[in-house]
Amino acid sequence: MFILDAHLDLSLNAIEYNRDLRKSITHLRGSESDMTDLAGRGRGTVSLPEMRKAGIGLCVATQIAGCMKPAGPVGAWENPDQAWEMTRQQLDWYHAMEEEGELKQIRSWSQIKAHMKAWKEDPKNTPIGYILSLEGADSIRTLNDLSTAYEYGLRAVGPAHYGKGRYALGHDEAGPLPGEGKDLLREMDRLGMILDVTHLCEQSFWEALDLYQGPIWASHHNCRSLVDDPRQLNDDQIKALGERGAVIGMAFDVWMIVPRWQRGSTTQEDRPDANLEAAADHIDHVCQLLGTSIHTGIGTDLDGGFGNEQAPKGMDTIADLGKFRQVLESRGYSSTALEGIFSGNFLRFLETSWG
Numbered sequence: 001m002f003i004l005d006a007h008l009d010l011s012l013n014a015i016e017y018n019r020d021l022r023k024s025i026t027h028l029r030g031s032e033s034d035m036t037d038l039a040g041r042g043r044g045t046v047s048l049p050e051m052r053k054a055g056i057g058l059c060v061a062t063q064i065a066g067c068m069k070p071a072g073p074v075g076a077w078e079n080p081d082q083a084w085e086m087t088r089q090q091l092d093w094y095h096a097m098e099e100e101g102e103l104k105q106i107r108s109w110s111q112i113k114a115h116m117k118a119w120k121e122d123p124k125n126t127p128i129g130y131i132l133s134l135e136g137a138d139s140i141r142t143l144n145d146l147s148t149a150y151e152y153g154l155r156a157v158g159p160a161h162y163g164k165g166r167y168a169l170g171h172d173e174a175g176p177l178p179g180e181g182k183d184l185l186r187e188m189d190r191l192g193m194i195l196d197v198t199h200l201c202e203q204s205f206w207e208a209l210d211l212y213q214g215p216i217w218a219s220h221h222n223c224r225s226l227v228d229d230p231r232q233l234n235d236d237q238i239k240a241l242g243e244r245g246a247v248i249g250m251a252f253d254v255w256m257i258v259p260r261w262q263r264g265s266t267t268q269e270d271r272p273d274a275n276l277e278a279a280a281d282h283i284d285h286v287c288q289l290l291g292t293s294i295h296t297g298i299g300t301d302l303d304g305g306f307g308n309e310q311a312p313k314g315m316d317t318i319a320d321l322g323k324f325r326q327v328l329e330s331r332g333y334s335s336t337a338l339e340g341i342f343s344g345n346f347l348r349f350l351e352t353s354w355g
């Protein structure tokens with residue numbers, strides 16, 4: 001099975017967690033066994049070999065560096081200059097992985113086609129493809145940086161993360177898009193970028209949908225009707241995304257899968273219901289609501305500042321995505337629908353957007 005994972009924070013893990021993602025998951029966990037500085041230490045679920053085991057041949061990989069206070073879960077840089085510099089270092093890491101033959105940046109539909117061909121012929125020796133995305137736009141010092149970033153391959157931007165961003169308010173805030181955010185969207189439109197609506201607060205989400213003319217996705221986003229939290233999409237938002245031809249990547253951060261999961265205190269022993277069946281309910285909900293499976297995909301976020309303690313039961317590493325497929329299969333999803341959910345729907349989106 002070929003998988004496209006629409007949300008991984010690979011460079012954050014490499015630099016801020018100091019993880020050599022070329023190593024096995026056993027090695028990574030062992031090397032962190034007595035560390036407690038960051039959430040998920042010693043319990044990571046993502047490494048490049050583990051992604052290969054899962055069949056992930058293409059992913060959307062982020063740069064991420066916020067600078068607004070109070071800081072969100074991944075900290076805050078002192079100012080936009082510092083944040084920009086951090087994203088440059090993250091870019092350097094992706095480039096280093098390209099030199100090692102581990103990753104390959106994808107910027108166009110023709111590159112996707114060539115990559116898919118190479119992967120089909122020789123998955124073992126083909127680098128994993130990555131599309132570069134920016135999660136939270138605080139590091140864009142001025143709009144000039146956006147064209148610089150487009151030049152180096154940035155293809156998707158989520159203007160918000162947590163809290164009050166410079167360009168947009170995160171899901172834990174409420175309010176309109178500031179003027180700077182509207183200018184950012186216009187410039188993204190001009191460059192032909194993808195707007196990632198994940199993490200936008202609800203009012204800004206609707207304003208962004210009105211303003212933005214280009215392609216839109218929600219890279220890692222679950223359903224509010226199943227877990228009532230503003231981080232999630234409500235049914236009206238899901239319907240609007242469907243009408244725009246968007247694809248919604250299902251996230252495996254377990255507090256977004258089952259209600260009343262307290263990060264840092266609830267454990268899998270407390271909640272045997274927090275499993276892959278519960279994860280499948282989110283895919284099901286979007287499919288039932290829209291009457292089709294073509295708007296659903298996978299955006300695991302499994303390396304987004306947590307480890308297997310905060311993944312659904314049955315998901316020890318990202319390689320267990322195969323088990324998730326079996327859960328959907330047992331619910332009667334056809335092989336065509338599954339192929340769409342695990343890669344085809346995002347690929348079709350990219351063909352339409354870039355083709």
Ligand SMILES: [Zn+2]
Binds near residue numbers: 199
């Ligand atoms: Zn996120």
